[in-house]
Amino acid sequence: xxxxxxxxxxxxxxxxxxxxxxxxxxxxxxxxxxxxxxxxxxxxxxxxxxxxxxxxxxxxxxxxxxxxxxxxxxxxxxxxxxxxxxxxxxxxxxxxxxxxxxxxxxxxxxx
Amino acid sequence: xxxxxxxxxxxxxxxxxxxxxxxxxxxxxxxxxxxxxxxxxxxxxxxxxxxxxxxxxxxxxxxxxxxxxxxxxxxxxxxxxxxxxxxxxxxxxxxxxxxxxxxxxxxxxxxx
Numbered sequence: 001x002x003x004x005x006x007x008x009x010x011x012x013x014x015x016x017x018x019x020x021x022x023x024x025x026x027x028x029x030x031x032x033x034x035x036x037x038x039x040x041x042x043x044x045x046x047x048x049x050x051x052x053x054x055x056x057x058x059x060x061x062x063x064x065x066x067x068x069x070x071x072x073x074x075x076x077x078x079x080x081x082x083x084x085x086x087x088x089x090x091x092x093x094x095x096x097x098x099x100x101x102x103x104x105x106x107x108x109x110x111x
Numbered sequence: 112x113x114x115x116x117x118x119x120x121x122x123x124x125x126x127x128x129x130x131x132x133x134x135x136x137x138x139x140x141x142x143x144x145x146x147x148x149x150x151x152x153x154x155x156x157x158x159x160x161x162x163x164x165x166x167x168x169x170x171x172x173x174x175x176x177x178x179x180x181x182x183x184x185x186x187x188x189x190x191x192x193x194x195x196x197x198x199x200x201x202x203x204x205x206x207x208x209x210x211x212x213x214x215x216x217x218x219x220x221x222x223x
Contacts, residue, residue: 031208033210035211042214042216043199043216048208048210050208056207056210090154099156100156100211
């Protein structure tokens with residue numbers, strides 16, 4: 001089975017711009033979760049989508065949004081980028097709550 | 112609110128030595144995970160612990176869970192350089208879907 005894929009792997013954006021990140025889960029997995037990793041805040045949960053519905057949401061401003069498509073692929077959007085949004089964004093794919101498989105991540109740099 | 116604390120945050124040890132990383136969490140949890148992260152890389156799943164008293168071992172790593180104490184440990188036996196990485200514990204709260212709350216991580220450096 002192919003693993004979790006994330007695109008793009010690296011991204012450089014300017015403050016004020018918006019960005020869309022993509023995550024393709026493992027085939028058959030219906031849950032996709034997104035996490036932000038920064039040196040200062042560590043790993044923080046953004047949101048989880050299950051069967052195209054947002055099931056959980058972390059404590060992030062409304063500039064962070066997401067969606068999931070019928071094929072379980074998920075996108076995350078960040079509008080009006082700030083310097084503090086520079087981070088490694090990880091998505092995790094799950095078939096049940098037993099195991100979560102993480103993708104390689106998208107490293108976003110905001111200048 | 113679920114809080115997860117790991118200690119130590121940084122661990123430098125000699126090859127061949129044993130050590131334990133601790134993970135405390137604040138509320139009832141359905142399960143606990145241990146992950147490894149190499150610099151610039153993603154998270155690699157090491158263990159999933161489901162119930163009180165659960166113990167799992169893989170090579171030089173052994174993880175255990177005490178749900179009554181809300182404590183998990185990751186024990187390293189006879190460390191080797193290849194174990195150098197950052198280790199995270201993560202807790203799945205009750206009724207939280209797949210939302211994981213992570214500890215701050217333990218950066219492990221194993222010196223020859």
